[in-house]
Amino acid sequence: VERTLSIIKPDATKRNLTGKINAKFEDAGLRIVAQKRIQLTKAQAGEFYAVHKERPFYDELCEFMASEPVVVQVLEGDGAIAKNREVMGATNPADAAPGTIRAEFAESVGENSVHGSDAPETAAVEIAFFFSGLELVG
Ligand code: GTP
Ligand code: MG
Secondary structure (H helix, E strand, O other), rough: OOEEEEEEHHHHHHHOOOHHHHHHHHHHEEEEEEEEOOOHHHHHHHHHHHHHHOOOOHHHHHHHHOOEEEEEEEEEEEHHHHHHHHOOOOOHHHOOOOOHHHHOOOOOOOOOOOOOOHHHHHHHHHHHHHHOOOOEEE
């Protein structure tokens, strides 16, 4: 089975949507095998999103990710990376398919409620960023 790193972002934790978002994952057959609620510093958010350092929205993104607590989690299942991104919907909620998390909950292209890893290599790096092996209980 495959694992992916998911983040429930500040706009969603602030609106008390953690349970509703987790229900979407579980209904899609994804298992939450690790989960914790943490407050990122702006520097930690910047390190996590380092691949976007040159993008014009980088500073805004880091501020946003540090603005309220986030829930970081590891989702497990067959094809978990693609399945999670399907359940999340397109980055911009205006383009997200009906029924997806971003279509139902996201507020804007920046404040879009969830993050999900985009490939096996990034999933491994992103899971290790937040979790130790001991915290992962399949
Ligand atoms: P993630 O799962 O969060 O990585 O989203 P993604 O893979 O669908 O999008 P991408 O990796 O291209 O961008 C990462 C994040 O940067 C997005 O989820 C948004 O929160 C933010 N972002 C992307 N484009 C914009 C933009 O045009 N403006 C702002 N403010 N934020 C953006
Ligand atoms: Mg991405």
